[in-house]
Amino acid sequence: MNRAFVASLVAASAASVCLAATEPAHAITLRQDLWSTFNSKVNVEGNFLNDSALTLLNPQSLFWNGVDPVDVFFINEGASYRNQLFYSANGGSSTLIFNDVSSTQSILPEKDGALTLGTGVSLGSFSGPTQLDFMIKANGFKNASGHIYGANPANNPDRLEHLLAFEYFDTVEQQKYVLLAFEDLFGTQQQGSDRDFNDVVFVVRGIQEGAPSAVPEPSVLLGMLVVGGGALTLRRRVAAS
Ligand SMILES: [Ca+2]
Numbered sequence: 245m246n247r248a249f250v251a252s253l254v255a256a257s258a259a260s261v262c263l264a265a266t267e268p269a270h271a272i273t274l275r276q277d278l279w280s281t282f283n284s285k286v287n288v289e290g291n292f293l294n295d296s297a298l299t300l301l302n303p304q305s306l307f308w309n310g311v312d313p314v315d316v317f318f319i320n321e322g323a324s325y326r327n328q329l330f331y332s333a334n335g336g337s338s339t340l341i342f343n344d345v346s347s348t349q350s351i352l353p354e355k356d357g358a359l360t361l362g363t364g365v366s367l368g369s370f371s372g373p374t375q376l377d378f379m380i381k382a383n384g385f386k387n388a389s390g391h392i393y394g395a396n397p398a399n400n401p402d403r404l405e406h407l408l409a410f411e412y413f414d415t416v417e418q419q420k421y422v423l424l425a426f427e428d429l430f431g432t433q434q435q436g437s438d439r440d441f442n443d444v445v446f447v448v449r450g451i452q453e454g455a456p457s458a459v460p461e462p463s464v465l466l467g468m469l470v471v472g473g474g475a476l477t478l479r480r481r482v483a484a485s
């Protein structure tokens with residue numbers, strides 16, 4: 245092989261590595277009208293997220309529904325912090341979902357914001373009954389030792405609630421969504437927090453409050469996916485429009 249050819253091969257592989265690093269593995273997009281519905285709940289900075297049209301859920305009892313892939317979509321953020329979002333399954337190690345919850349289009353935009361409103365990633369399916377926890381590292385993109393806030397107040401550094409969960413039923417696709425909203429500031433309002441719970445806002449499809457009554461074994465699930473593949477593809481197409 246001559247040197248020029250080797251150099252072009254190296255350049256080509258570097259380009260593909262670069263592409264892989266910037267393109268999320270399973271980038272997905274929420275239906276525009278659904279994003280607008282969720283966004284309308286959180287579009288004023290400093291307003292506590294509260295809506296009687298949504299059912300409040302216990303964020304410490306969120307489970308994979310046993311059927312659908314778990315899809316996470318970014319809705320908005322009103323934070324000057326550059327927060328990171330993680331999840332863990334059945335109390336296991338935490339896995340990064342969004343490395344930098346910021347956007348050029350969000351309530352408090354950043355010129356170099358990383359995310360597009362309404363887009364997300366699929367976490368895929370799990371095996372057997374699976375409890376899912378979501379947590380943020382406050383300003384974790386900038387500060388590796390930022391506070392971690394999760395669903396259980398007893399484990400938070402200020403012992404306060406930092407995550408609200410609401411259920412929403414989409415009548416178009418007959419699908420449940422869970423809207424999750426984090427507060428990223430330490431302490432009470434007296435201690436300087438605004439407690440507005442709009443600092444990392446996202447929705448998750450494929451989860452529910454409480455464990456499903458029966459979760460199919462992986463082999464049964466595989467058969468269901470093969471049989472239901474057509475419907476799944478159609479739903480994906482609608483979701484992406
Ligand atoms: Ca805020």
Ligand SMILES: [Ca+2]
Pocket residue numbers: 427428429438439440441442443
């Ligand atoms: Ca806040």
